[in-house]
Amino acid sequence: MIHAAGAGHPGGSLSAIDIIAALYGNQLRFDVNNPDWADRDRFIMSKGHASPAVYSILFEMGFITEDDMMSFRKLGSVCQGHVDMKWTNGVDFSAGSLGMGLSFGLGCALAARMDSSNREVWVMVGDGEIQEGQFWEAAMAADFHSVGRLNLIVDRNRIQNDDFVEVQMEVGDVGAKLASFGWDVMEIDGHDMEQVSQAIQWSSSMTASPTAIVAHTIKGKGVSYMEDNPSFHGKAPNDNELAIALEELS
Amino acid sequence: MSAPSTGGASRDGYGSALLRLADDPRVVVLEADLGKSTKSCLFREANPERTVSLGIAEQNMILVGAGMASSGKIPFASTFAIFTERGFEQVRNGVARPGLVVHLCGSHGGIHTGTDGSSAQSIEDLALYRTIPGMTVIHPCDDLSSEELTIQLLDHGRPSYTRTARNKTPRMYDEESCKKLRIGKGSILRKGSDVAIIACGVMVSEAIRAAEELSKNGVEATVVDMHTIKPLDTELIDELVQECKGIVTAEDHSVIGGLGSAVSEHVSYRGGVPIRMVGVSDRFGESGEPGELMNLMGITYGDIVDSCESLLS
Numbered sequence: 001m002i003h004a005a006g007a008g009h010p011g012g013s014l015s016a017i018d019i020i021a022a023l024y025g026n027q028l029r030f031d032v033n034n035p036d037w038a039d040r041d042r043f044i045m046s047k048g049h050a051s052p053a054v055y056s057i058l059f060e061m062g063f064i065t066e067d068d069m070m071s072f073r074k075l076g077s078v079c080q081g082h083v084d085m086k087w088t089n090g091v092d093f094s095a096g097s098l099g100m101g102l103s104f105g106l107g108c109a110l111a112a113r114m115d116s117s118n119r120e121v122w123v124m125v126g127d128g129e130i131q132e133g134q135f136w137e138a139a140m141a142a143d144f145h146s147v148g149r150l151n152l153i154v155d156r157n158r159i160q161n162d163d164f165v166e167v168q169m170e171v172g173d174v175g176a177k178l179a180s181f182g183w184d185v186m187e188i189d190g191h192d193m194e195q196v197s198q199a200i201q202w203s204s205s206m207t208a209s210p211t212a213i214v215a216h217t218i219k220g221k222g223v224s225y226m227e228d229n230p231s232f233h234g235k236a237p238n239d240n241e242l243a244i245a246l247e248e249l250s
Numbered sequence: 251m252s253a254p255s256t257g258g259a260s261r262d263g264y265g266s267a268l269l270r271l272a273d274d275p276r277v278v279v280l281e282a283d284l285g286k287s288t289k290s291c292l293f294r295e296a297n298p299e300r301t302v303s304l305g306i307a308e309q310n311m312i313l314v315g316a317g318m319a320s321s322g323k324i325p326f327a328s329t330f331a332i333f334t335e336r337g338f339e340q341v342r343n344g345v346a347r348p349g350l351v352v353h354l355c356g357s358h359g360g361i362h363t364g365t366d367g368s369s370a371q372s373i374e375d376l377a378l379y380r381t382i383p384g385m386t387v388i389h390p391c392d393d394l395s396s397e398e399l400t401i402q403l404l405d406h407g408r409p410s411y412t413r414t415a416r417n418k419t420p421r422m423y424d425e426e427s428c429k430k431l432r433i434g435k436g437s438i439l440r441k442g443s444d445v446a447i448i449a450c451g452v453m454v455s456e457a458i459r460a461a462e463e464l465s466k467n468g469v470e471a472t473v474v475d476m477h478t479i480k481p482l483d484t485e486l487i488d489e490l491v492q493e494c495k496g497i498v499t500a501e502d503h504s505v506i507g508g509l510g511s512a513v514s515e516h517v518s519y520r521g522g523v524p525i526r527m528v529g530v531s532d533r534f535g536e537s538g539e540p541g542e543l544m545n546l547m548g549i550t551y552g553d554i555v556d557s558c559e560s561l562l563s
Contacts, residue, residue: 038322085320086348092320094348097339103310104344107317107325110302114278114323134340137310145302 001052003242005073008081010245011232012126013053015157015190015217020045022196023122024057027204032062035089039119042108044093046101047126047155048082049234054091055079063090099132101125102152106142109150120204124153128160131169136181139210143182148207151200152183155190157219159230175214183212190215222249257421260451261357261414263396265289268326270397271404272297278318280304280327282311288328288357288414308333312340312354319350324404331356331372331413338378345409346382353403359389359413360502361530361547362452367537372413373530376450377507379411380480386410386433387480389501389509391454392421394428395437395477402433413451415502417540420455422475436483442470445558446490449500450476450509452540453528453549457500460554471558482512491522496561498526500554502544505529526557 002008020043028041045054055072058064064078071077080087082096093104105123112119125135142150154174158165165171175185184206188195196215203211219233220226223245226237237245269292271277279301285291294301304311308329315325334341334356345352361371379387386408390396396414403410422439423431431437439454440461449457454475461471472494474486490497497517499510510527517525530547544550 084348094343097343100309100313100340100344103313104317104320106310107314107319108321109317110314111278111318111321111323114300115321134307134309134313137305137307138313141304141307141310141314144305 001055001069001072002236004070006236007073008052008236009049009234010052010237011159011219011226011229012047012050012155012157014221014223014226015219016047016050016124016155017053017056018191018193019124019153019196019215020053020057022193022200024061026197027200028122030090035063039117041120042092042105042122044101044105044108044121044123045083045095046093046123047098047129048095051079051081051083054083058088058090061090064088098126098129099134102135102138105150106138106147109147110145112149113147118149120149120151122151122153124155126160127154127156127158127171127174128165128168130154130171130174139178139181139183142210146208147210150210151203152210152212154212154214155217156214157217159219159228159233161233163230178212183210185212185214187214187216190217191221224248257418258393259415259418260390260393260396261289261416263390263393264355264357264400264412264414265292267397267400268293269296270401274324274404276322276324277404278302278323278325280311280315280325282306282308282329282333284329287330288355290326290328308337309340312337312352313344315352316344316350319352324351326353326355328355328357330370331359331375332370334411335372335375335378341379342382346385349384351407351409353410353412355412355414357414358416360415360451361535361543362502362540363416364540364543365537368534371535373504373535374507375411375413376479376503376509377511380507380512384408385480386478388412388433388478389450390414390477391451391475392419392423394421394423394425395431395475398428398431399433399477406433415452419452422454422458431477434478434481434483436486437475437477438472439475440471440473442472443493444469444471444495445562446472446474446494446497447500447554447558448474448476448497448509448513450479452502453500456551457554459551460558463551463555464558469558469562476509479509479512482516484516487513487516488520491517494523496524496526498528498554498557498561500528500549502549503529505531524561526561528553528557
């Protein structure tokens with residue numbers, strides 16, 4: 001998809017995709033034939049540049065076609081460069097500007113509570129993303145309003161656009177920071193599917209307060225030359241690199 | 251029209267409207283620690299379960315509104331006009347781009363806000379929100395029109411920004427006449443064939459006063475309350491271009507990007523009559539009483555009179 005588009009964000013897609021697959025596979029309640037079902041669970045992909053991960057799963061779930069996927073970033077495609085609720089069935093948020101997703105998810109969760117609905121809201125953010133001040137505004141507000149059924153996943157892949165997070169602006173002990181904001185936190189290996197599954201179940205069971213899963217992940221997971229490599233944050237593989245990636249991921 | 255009576259400020263009308271809208275269970279109110287000032291506090295007192303305090307955190311408030319709108323609510327979020335601007339990109343990317351219907355209200359707009367000084371005097375908000383595709387921009391002139399236009403937002407179906415003013419201004423409408431107002435349709439308050447004065451907000455009463463002064467010298471002015479800056483009532487402007495020798499715009503806002511710009515853009519496309527803009531020139535305000543500041547900035551009825559006369563001479 002990214003190779004066909006000649007642009008995109010492979011690194012942060014591969015760090016997130018195990019968790020997204022687990023959510024769609026076993027947790028989220030949705031109706032592919034009725035994408036706007038009011039009581040569906042919401043998945044807010046705040047790190048919207050990792051759109052290829054989302055589109056891959058939406059294809060697997062039947063929301064979009066393979067042609068849709070392969071038209072990624074092309075004029076008129078339902079697969080916009082960054083995930084966009086206006087363009088793609090099954091997408092609940094228009095991302096692309098970092099730091100906004102948790103606020104949006106908080107709004108969804110507050111609305112669900114006003115409606116006495118048990119629909120869940122899942123928000124995924126990147127670790128570089130939480131350098132945005134708005135994220136912490138939302139974190140403070142979610143605790144203040146004791147919003148349950150708001151589940152945050154931090155994709156702690158340690159790399160952002162320009163370089164490693166620790167070089168650009170280290171975000172430190174994210175779990176401790178969220179805990180100090182009043183959140184219940186679990187730290188996991190974001191590629192260990194047993195841990196991922198347990199964390200999702202735990203988070204879902206905590207319905208009285210907001211919960212966060214800090215998932216320690218590897219940027220570019222599964223492709224040797226992309227792993228932990230800042231240069232594959234936002235770059236498409238060439239023909240040769242694609243062949244290697246497909247071989248290694250198969 | 252009869253001499254105007256003094257009502258409340260346009261922010262009072264916003265608060266009254268929220269109270270009336272409370273019958274609709276979809277309506278929710280979001281606050282950022284200025285509910286007493288924007289008058290959303292009236293809704294809070296009656297409906298605390300549908301009022302959400304987000305603290306002094308405007309960016310979060312705007313996206314919480316977007317999330318609620320995506321979940322079937324109709325959020326009305328308010329703070330000072332100037333502080334909505336802190337969340338401009340949130341409005342652009344988080345609200346308007348996906349077409350989520352959040353109604354944002356910025357109170358205390360313009361230099362009319364007064365003694366708080368330039369940090370509180372938003373003179374660019376109308377320009378900012380006017381640039382966002384699909385966004386409705388409203389600036390009522392008194393409490394009754396503010397109440398009526400806010401009520402109409404319930405079924406508007408598009409995101410909006412409404413600027414209200416801190417201070418009382420003379421009423422331009424009564425309980426009956428305000429019901430004839432429609433979002434997107436300018437309201438003709440006075441008819442005259444020499445010049446058309448198109449005003450918004452606190453400048454509407456100044457425009458009426460200017461028209462009365464002009465009339466003493468034999469110049470008859472049409473006065474329009476252009477309470478909706480976007481979508482602009484271009485049909486009405488086209489009629490004014492046909493009927494009058496020129497147009498003077500009046501706003502408590504920068505002359506860059508606001509009502510005057512909107513009118514000029516349209517008239518320049520279609521060709522027509524000369525235009526003069528009364529507004530804040532490219533500068534910041536300062537502390538002072540509203541009347542003193544209007545004098546300082548050159549946005550009084552006298553400035554409107556001068557602009558009309560220079561245009562006709």
